Amino acid sequence: MHAIRKTLLAAVAVALALSMALLPGCSGITSGTPNVTVSASSSATASPLLASVGDIPAYSGAAYVTVNNSKPFFTADELASAAGTEVYGELDALGRCTGAFAIVGTETLPTDERGEISSVHPSGWQHVEYSFVDGLALYTRCLLIAYSLTDEDANECNLVTGTRSMNLAQTDFEQEVASYVRDTGNHVAYRATPVFEGDNLLCTGILLEARSIEDNGKKVEFCVFFYNVEPGVEIDYATGANKLAEAGSATYNAKLESGATVSGSQNGVTADGTPIIDESVTLAFTSNASEAAYVLNTKTGKFHTPDCENAASISKYNVKYTTSTRDEIVRAGYLAASCCNP
């Protein structure tokens, strides 16, 4: 992946400014929150300062990087937008999201469960599964502004195709904002801008900016770029097409939306060092922990001795108890955990 250039961000800023100023069909569809105002007139929406972001470094293994010393680019006018403002930029000519801005407050928080969003197929969308991806699906419908903040569900102007890892990486930031608003009743200016290179249908990443209003950013302030990547998977951002990365030429099981499946296997390690498990090597499992010869962590690809205390703390979703031999486990691709060195 190339470094994202200043010019690209400038282009994004212009697109965002334009689309939000025009404020078309997608503007602000707020489900179940009657007090929310959708502002079209406020300059709250333009983001010319994105042009000064400068180069965002190419992905090098970290899920996100802070930008501009984590200082968001909101203008004074944007920060002065009315409480409850929500603006969702219109899709561009290629059907891509252009960004979303909100003044998040108690009045924008959801009051009910999130609705179904599977009807929306964001640009670059496809359903593909890899055995080593948390939850299996490579892509999720990634909300630009989280449901927990503005109660949006199937709003196509607020949903992009994002990798599982990118979606997870944003969670802490979204929760920080939601907790702050709930605990204080204060407001947070919040903007999510997907960054697309050229005509790519899959965004390179999302720039997330937030600043608490009443305390002038004392409690909440960040400006962070999240990479739309999944370790172990090579992604073609033009289309969203994907395959196992070279380093991880291993077990995968891609179920395409058409219903077709492709699969293959070979021992390997993903780009972040997680072993890829060869599921064609048959291991014997038991549900009785006391019978286990070894304990497997299917998420990290490590195996432990049954008496290792780290083995006891593996999530029930990731733990497997095996009666297979050490050789078989290693052949399947698991690595010995350094804590107990089984």
Ligand SMILES: [Zn+2]
């Ligand atoms: Zn251990």
